Amino acid sequence: MPTDDFSLPADSWRWPEPTWRSHVDAVRAGRRLVPHRWPGGARVAVALSFDSDHETIPLRDGETSPGRLAQGEYGARAGAPRILALLARYGVPATFFMPAVSALLHPEEARAYTRDGHELAVHGWIHERNMLLGRDDERELTVRALDALTTLTGQRPVGIRTPSWDFSASTLGIMLELGFAYDSSLMADDEPYEIVAEGLPTGLVEIPVDWIRDDAPYFTMDRYGSVRPHSRPRDVREIWTDEFDAAYRDGGVFQLTLHPHVIGHRSRLVALRELLDHITSHRDVWFATHAELADTARGVLLDPSLSRPAADTPERT
Template sequence: MWRGHVEAVRAGRSLLPPRWPGGARVAVALSFDSDHETIPLRDGETSPGLLAQGEYGARKGAGRVLELLERFGAPATFFMPAVSALLHPDEARRYVQEGHEVGVHGWIHERNTLLGADDERTLIRRALETLTDITGRTPAGIRTPSWDFSDSTLETILELGFRYDSSLMADDEPYEVLAGGRATGLVEIPVDWIRDDAPYFTMDRFGALRPYTRPRDVLEIWKDEFDAAYRDGGVFQLTLHPHVIGHRSRLVVLRELLDHIGAHRDVWFATHDQLAGAARDRLNEPGPAPEPGPQAGPRPGAGSTSASASASNAPTEQP
């Protein structure tokens, strides 16, 4: 019984390539979950105060984030619940117009593990169609609300033709998702609460949840995460929320983190779809991909992309 649960959705072979595009040493995949008002709406909370906290992400946070990304020439992925895109269609279109990717993040940030298979499938399909209609681009990837799978999530993701998922936590680097021990061809771009702003900064005024970490302490954690990924030749993936990171004192942290990344050579900023594409090449290799070891030193000038170079050429429960 327990083995069946463990093996239902499992990490398969590593898809970390021997080298990133352009000879880069590290891949940096920035993502933003543009939840805005959907979390209180999902829970039936309609007080202006709670909705205003989410509205801040659309009114102030998203614009500040986009300006910062433009300054560093860093493409990113914005995972957006469909209801959020319906409330803020110009914002969703702006993401695409400015060279970023939009991915599916549920219909209304629903708790997908509480849904029946048909209901979950209907909501994901509706979200996919809605984002396609609004942005003019069919999303390639999905991040499930609250970073979890129901018994039917994987089957639905495969049925709807998503190229990658970014919801699970079995590795630091991309891997192939297995279903009952069988290869699926689905690329997983792992996340982790360590690399998420919400656990550090969110609060519930009527509950025990209070922010307990200074923003600059979080900066130190994320710098350490990047530095380790750089040494390993791996991926630094980060999940942020415009209504969380978009406040002034926290945006300073993101700016200083990008300054730190930009001080390194051979950095490849990629959308999650671009990252999945690089990882996907390994699926075509015969046999299991070997587990990667530390990368060789960077090759100066080998068509690499760094934050500083690209800047001069300009693109609780939150996840």
């Protein structure tokens, strides 16, 4: 069937088997890293994350109008403080993936994340599209981002989420070279897994994401384009509630990706509060940063006896 993605080679359907296999095998999901039980005897792990993109989305695309920049500024000015207050109310840790330019524009916000016991992780330099970069440029921007966050907070980030949730041909090698403990950009599973490259295990833990568990597809809009969703916040909360309930039954991970400039609006924050009410009404829930979750997953990687068989899920209570 025809495709609208004109970036694809016109003759990709002619590729011989070694060619298409080489693309598939470049970055692959390896062992699922789920323990028999989560820390503290919990039956489910909950990992909340916030991508504090703020003004970097328009800046990345060279859009400098005050209107577009103000949409991003809302995330720092109104969204982030509300989110921090909500997390404090429930005593819940989270991971904030922050482009370095966002952190340099809002240094006190970046410091507030770590000061309040949350994790700050790398999310590119200016939310660049890494798929369009050469290896040297991608590496330079990643190093600059890592150094900027380290300088601002005094803590070196251990995790990374690529700005566009994608890998170039160089991304994995750069992550391994710079010593990241985990990535959170890929979508091959519901549960943490080890990334495999060219059939070989890398030791890098993946904490998978998915657009289902991301606020942006439900709420963002383009004033001049056709992207105009009309999702009711409570309808989205229902989707996320179902995702959590399934993770709880399976004894797995419920991971959520949110954005301060998206979820931080008043009506949407109500939905997040109601979701947290639902989650905290359950027994045996372990709230973890992505770094803490990756540490537990790595324990399974190092000691396979801790691993839960794929078919072995906790009994329903």
